[in-house]
Amino acid sequence: MELLRYVTFRFFTMILTLIVVSMLVFFIMNLPPGDYLSNQIAELRATGQDSGVAKVEFLRREYSLDQPLWKQYLIWIGFWPGPHGFSGIIQGDFGWSFEYDQPVSEIVSDALWLTVLLNLATVLFVYVVAIPLGVLEAVKSRSWIDYTLSFIGYLGIATPNFLLALILFYYGHKYLALPVGGLMDPQYEGQPLSWAKVRSVLVHLIIPTFVIGTAGASVMMQRLRANMLDELHKPYVETARAKGVGPIRLIFKYPFRVALNPFVADIGNLLPQLISGAVLVSVVLGLQTIGPALLTALKSQDQFLAGFILLFVAGLTLIGTMISDILLAMLDPRIRYGGHGK
Amino acid sequence: MLLQVENLSISFGKDAPIIQNVSFGVERGQTLAIVGESGSGKTICCRALLDILPGSARIDTGTARFRGLGLDIDLLNLSNKAMRSIRGDRISMIFQEPMRSLSPLHRVGHQVAEVLCLHRGLPWREARRTVKDQFSRVGFKDIQRAWNAYPFEMSGGMRQRAMIAMAIIAKPDVLIADEPTTALDVTTQAHILGLIKDLREETGMSVIFVTHDLGVVANIADSVCVMRRGRVMESGPVDTVIKKPDHGYTRKLLAAAPVIPHEAMPNDVQLAEDPILRLDSVHKTFIIKTGQFFGRVREFRAVEDVSFAIPRGKTFAIVGESGSGKSTVANMVLGALRADEGSKIRYWPKRGGEPLDVQTLTGKSRRRFQGSAQMVFQDPFSSLSPRMQILDILTEPLAIHGIGTRKERREKAAALIERVGLDPGMLRRFPHAFSGGQRQRLSIARALMLEPDLLVCDEPTSALDLSVQAQVLNLLEEIRDNLGLSYLFISHDLAVVARVADECAVMHQGLIVEMAAPDVLFTQPKHPYTKALIAACLEADVDRKVNLATISMGAGDPHSWPSEYAMCGTSLPALVETVPGHMVRIQT
Numbered sequence: 058m059e060l061l062r063y064v065t066f067r068f069f070t071m072i073l074t075l076i077v078v079s080m081l082v083f084f085i086m087n088l089p090p091g092d093y094l095s096n097q098i099a100e101l102r103a104t105g106q107d108s109g110v111a112k113v114e115f116l117r118r119e120y121s122l123d124q125p126l127w128k129q130y131l132i133w134i135g136f137w138p139g140p141h142g143f144s145g146i147i148q149g150d151f152g153w154s155f156e157y158d159q160p161v162s163e164i165v166s167d168a169l170w171l172t173v174l175l176n177l178a179t180v181l182f183v184y185v186v187a188i189p190l191g192v193l194e195a196v197k198s199r200s201w202i203d204y205t206l207s208f209i210g211y212l213g214i215a216t217p218n219f220l221l222a223l224i225l226f227y228y229g230h231k232y233l234a235l236p237v238g239g240l241m242d243p244q245y246e247g248q249p250l251s252w253a254k255v256r257s258v259l260v261h262l263i264i265p266t267f268v269i270g271t272a273g274a275s276v277m278m279q280r281l282r283a284n285m286l287d288e289l290h291k292p293y294v295e296t297a298r299a300k301g302v303g304p305i306r307l308i309f310k311y312p313f314r315v316a317l318n319p320f321v322a323d324i325g326n327l328l329p330q331l332i333s334g335a336v337l338v339s340v341v342l343g344l345q346t347i348g349p350a351l352l353t354a355l356k357s358q359d360q361f362l363a364g365f366i367l368l369f370v371a372g373l374t375l376i377g378t379m380i381s382d383i384l385l386a387m388l389d390p391r392i393r394y395g396g397h398g399k
Numbered sequence: 400m401l402l403q404v405e406n407l408s409i410s411f412g413k414d415a416p417i418i419q420n421v422s423f424g425v426e427r428g429q430t431l432a433i434v435g436e437s438g439s440g441k442t443i444c445c446r447a448l449l450d451i452l453p454g455s456a457r458i459d460t461g462t463a464r465f466r467g468l469g470l471d472i473d474l475l476n477l478s479n480k481a482m483r484s485i486r487g488d489r490i491s492m493i494f495q496e497p498m499r500s501l502s503p504l505h506r507v508g509h510q511v512a513e514v515l516c517l518h519r520g521l522p523w524r525e526a527r528r529t530v531k532d533q534f535s536r537v538g539f540k541d542i543q544r545a546w547n548a549y550p551f552e553m554s555g556g557m558r559q560r561a562m563i564a565m566a567i568i569a570k571p572d573v574l575i576a577d578e579p580t581t582a583l584d585v586t587t588q589a590h591i592l593g594l595i596k597d598l599r600e601e602t603g604m605s606v607i608f609v610t611h612d613l614g615v616v617a618n619i620a621d622s623v624c625v626m627r628r629g630r631v632m633e634s635g636p637v638d639t640v641i642k643k644p645d646h647g648y649t650r651k652l653l654a655a656a657p658v659i660p661h662e663a664m665p666n667d668v669q670l671a672e673d674p675i676l677r678l679d680s681v682h683k684t685f686i687i688k689t690g691q692f693f694g695r696v697r698e699f700r701a702v703e704d705v706s707f708a709i710p711r712g713k714t715f716a717i718v719g720e721s722g723s724g725k726s727t728v729a730n731m732v733l734g735a736l737r738a739d740e741g742s743k744i745r746y747w748p749k750r751g752g753e754p755l756d757v758q759t760l761t762g763k764s765r766r767r768f769q770g771s772a773q774m775v776f777q778d779p780f781s782s783l784s785p786r787m788q789i790l791d792i793l794t795e796p797l798a799i800h801g802i803g804t805r806k807e808r809r810e811k812a813a814a815l816i817e818r819v820g821l822d823p824g825m826l827r828r829f830p831h832a833f834s835g836g837q838r839q840r841l842s843i844a845r846a847l848m849l850e851p852d853l854l855v856c857d858e859p860t861s862a863l864d865l866s867v868q869a870q871v872l873n874l875l876e877e878i879r880d881n882l883g884l885s886y887l888f889i890s891h892d893l894a895v896v897a898r899v900a901d902e903c904a905v906m907h908q909g910l911i912v913e914m915a916a917p918d919v920l921f922t923q924p925k926h927p928y929t930k931a932l933i934a935a936c937l938e939a940d941v942d943r944k945v946n947l948a949t950i951s952m953g954a955g956d957p958h959s960w961p962s963e964y965a966m967c968g969t970s971l972p973a974l975v976e977t978v979p980g981h982m983v984r985i986q987t
Contacts, residue, residue: 290453292500298451299494300487300514300565304479314504389504390549 059393064383071379078371079146083130086360086367092122093155093358120153120361133364146368152361156353161362165347167247169369171240171258172346175269176331176373178262182270183277183327184320191281192313198286206278213275222268222341229264236261238343265342269335273327281316288312314388321385325378332370400424400466401605402448402490402573407461407475409443409452409629416459418443418629425573425622430599430606432620432637434613434652436864437835440629441609445575448474449490450482465490467572488518491566495578497558501550507558508534508546511565518569533564537594555721556587560594567598574599577609584720584891585935586951592619592937593947611864613656614937617641618944625649641941655865656939657872657894659921673750674708675853675885676732681705681742683727683909701727702738703909706974707902709853711750714879714886716900716917718893718932724909725889729855732887733772734760746772748852770800773846777858779838783830789816789841790826796848815844819874836867840874847878854879855887860895872899893936897921905929908957910966911974915981925983927964928954962986 091099094117101109117123121132121139131137133152135145144150151161194206229235236242240261245254288294289312297311336348347366354363386393402425409418418440425431433441446452448463463474467489474485491514494500501510508530515526531542537560539545550558559579566574576595580588596619599606610616616623616637623641624634625648633646644650683702702724709715717725730736731744734757738744745754748771760768776782783792793812797803803811813823819840830838839859846854856875860868876899879886890896896903897917904914905928913926924930931954937945957966963986964972972986 292494292496293502295451296492296494296500296562296565297502298486299449299492301483301485301517302513303483310505311502314502390506391503391551394549394552 060383060386063386067379067382071375075372075375078375079134079368080130082364082367082371083133084126086358086364087126087129089358091358092360094120094122096358097155116153116155133361146365151365154354154359154362156357156359156362161365164350164362165365165369168345168347168350171344172332172348173373174258175240175262175265175335175344175346176328178266179270179273179331179335180324180327182266183273186270186274187277187281188320191278192285192308194278194282195285195289196308198282203282207282210275210278213271214279216271218268218272218338219341221271222264222338225264225268226342235264240265240344240346265335265338265344268338268342269331273331277320277323281320284316284319285312288316291315318385318389321381321388324381324384325374328377329370329374332373400464401427402466402474402607403462403464404444404448405462405464407444407447407463408459409440409447410457410459411453411455412457416629418447421461421626421629421631423624423631423634425605425607427572427605428599428603429621430596430608430619432608432610432616432623433626434610434616434623435626436611436652436866438628439626441626442577444626445492445577445607445609448575449486449492450474450477450479451486451492465573484518487514487566487571488569489571490573490575491569491571492575492577493559493562493566493579495581497555497562497579497582498550500562501558503550505549506546507548507550507553507561511561511568514565514568530564530568533568534561536598537561537564538590555583556590559583559587559591563591563594563598567602567604570602571604573605573607575607575609578611579608580615581610581612585893585932586720586954588615589935589937589945589947590951593951595619596947612937613641613653613865613939617939617941618937618947625652638941641939652865653939655869657869657892657898658938659894659897659933659936660918661922673711673747675711675747676887677708677743677745677747677754678728678732679706679743679745681728681731681744682739683724683731683736683742684739701909702731704971704974705906705909705911707904707911707914709885709887710901711747711852711885712879712883713901714888714899716888716890716896716903717906718890718896718903719906720891720932722908723906725906726857727909728906729774729857729887729889732757733774733855734758734765734768746853766800770796770849771851772853772855773849773851775839775842775846775854775856775859778862779835779842780862782842783838783845785830788827788829792830792841793826793845793848796845800849802849811848812844815847816841818847818878819844820870834867835863836871839863839867839871843871843874843878847882851884853885853887855889857889858891859888861890861892868895875899893921893932905932907954908966910971910984911982912964912984913982914974919981923981925977925981925985927960930954 094113098110098113101107101113119140121129124132128137132139133145135143135147154161154164157164190206194203197203241254241257245257248254291312294307294312297307302310332348335346336352338344339346339348347369351363351366353359354366404424405422407418407421408416410416421444423431423433433444435441443452443456447458458475461475465472465474470489477485501507508527511533512523512526512530515521515529516523521529531546534542534545539560545561553561574595580591583591592615595606608620620637622635623637625632625640625646627648632648633640633644640649641653644653681702682700682704685699685701687697687699705728707715717728719725727736731738738758742758744757746757746768747754755764755768757768790809790812793815794808797808797811812826816823816826821837821840830841833841859875860871863871872895875886878884888896888899900917902914903917903920904911905920905926906912907928913920913924913929920929921933924933931950934945935950954960960966964984966972972984974982974984975987976982977985
């Protein structure tokens, strides 16, 4: 019951935060003088193509770029009627990309889901690799297992993503016949969902997941090792040993549970890190995620496209943080009961 | 013999053995006390029995013959699996720190029931019923609540009860209790000791009681084994060892235990007109949030109407159990906490000079006050930064206050480290290279660097061994007399207070209930709470055994006190001077 109230409370604070973030995103994007269209008008005027100016002027009115900034923001979100009534993000209209001359929703629709998919796969990869190895390292600390894993871990942290991408690009293709480039075979692009398409996507996910996740997994492994080493010698672990708990259960039921907290808290932070870290990799491997689109949009002040992507990433982060907060409250009674007692 | 350990030797890595040829045994239904100071190896010996030694330890020789229920085995020579079935089932263990010995993330009931599920294969439901029975036996009042509670919701005494419940729920043959009451208040200690004693009689188990406290030994043990530096110095029945100790070390241990005076000595303390510090009706209210997530705010009065004065050059002591507000008073005296509106804390830098109001100090005057009032902390292990050399630790206060040149600071540090009985050659070392007693000497040296007039000592010896405690107390007294310091001495240990204090206040739930010179206070206590505290002090004297059950009641509920002392609701009795120099909170 208390937990339910907490979840509701957390949800409302998340919505509030999201609104604040959307304002920040919008105003920061509008900080540089001018916008995509006024730049274009200036360019058209300079080259004497006055016929085009009318069309661009029309677009300016159409997208309310002639309005004051605060009104533009409200129209963009959908709190204020634009030229065609309420039509903003909350109504499902993400705006128009001037750079691609297409609605934003069409540009990002596929990329959006592929991004989410790639990131989920990476997060999963990070946890699945880091947790068992980190625990193993701590339990076998100062043995050759520990040293070998630490060495591999540091290699993983130190190798730049794009380099790793290029290496795997070559060897994965040469020896394992793993497909490289793109997130699916070209023949499935724009096709409806089918088994073959899913399989193609999954196979294509292997290398990018590995590339993007290695550094994160290495860092987490080292941190988990350190946390576990702190916990392993605490008196409550001794107590559990002294009551006859078996070795595996002893580790996972007691110290591991305590050592896990920071990693649960990290779920929220992991997402934006992965997305920004993945931009370069996406460019190198030619992945159709929103990373490359964001890069272009930011360069050309394509504000609706960039704004939407940024808002989307912020939304993912906030959802991640909310999930981790709720999980923490469920996992750790000390957090649930509000921090009195040590 | 139920358990007979012979010739046990243990070493760490390649070093010389730290346990050498230790032998001891315990009969069924008896209590063996293993006594020794820290580093004597008493804990290691017990851990070896359950094979829960640190990873680098190695058992070189020895046998531990255990003849429990249908068993006749050598504990030191068991497979991992066989050992796991012994742990918690036939032999169980209670640890020293109840605060940290339970998993913070699991409910207490669950942790206790786990033993039954592991060893008896009981289904959860049945385990739950047995656990609840056990909970009522170890003295939980609200059993349902105890079952559902998390460790951090319980006090230290409650947690230790839960630990005991966990240790005996499988009806073991041997209970190993490793300093189970060291971290507890005296009345709680009496309760836990009484509980272990009763349970032993009830179940017929044997108890191995590891402790450094000879008072505890005299009160509960049947036989004693005195250890020092990994060797057994003396062992035998408790009467012989405590009354007619053969070994010099045992005699030394007995002599080092401070005692509460039984007879009044002439009292020559005059309450001077020259106080260094004076508190007048000091209150402190904390605001606490309760409940999950959206707790209601509650006020908690930690300190209420505290007034006293510390005479210049004397030691004023505050005794009380944990939660009595004594440390809060210390923090307010140093200006680290702000007292409530209307409280007055005044400090006289010079005799007859203008007093400083500690509450309203700002900027410069605050700094000057901080220089002249310093603190010695309880835990010498965590109060010195492990990453700083002793020289830096000692000179840091001078650097902060901008006193002297680098060279002068160094010279001063060297002089002070010698003053507290250590060698100036140690200045380049790090704190981990020192023992507990040496670290407390360093803490004292650090506090003295700014040449304070007032030293607040918050339980300065409670983390130390008895013989070391005596040395540190000597040092404190000697420094006070030679440097003309005044002390505010906070302690829960009446015997220590009886030794060092010139004037002593007893605090209970934020109130001073009685205040007098220690000789008067300990020989003619008036207040029921003071009486209970004194009764709960265990003495290393087998002829003066106390009734653990009676003293574990403590002073009982304040409502049950005789009507003139009763503290209920709004009718708070005032602190009255019954005889000159003896104040009691009593209704007149």
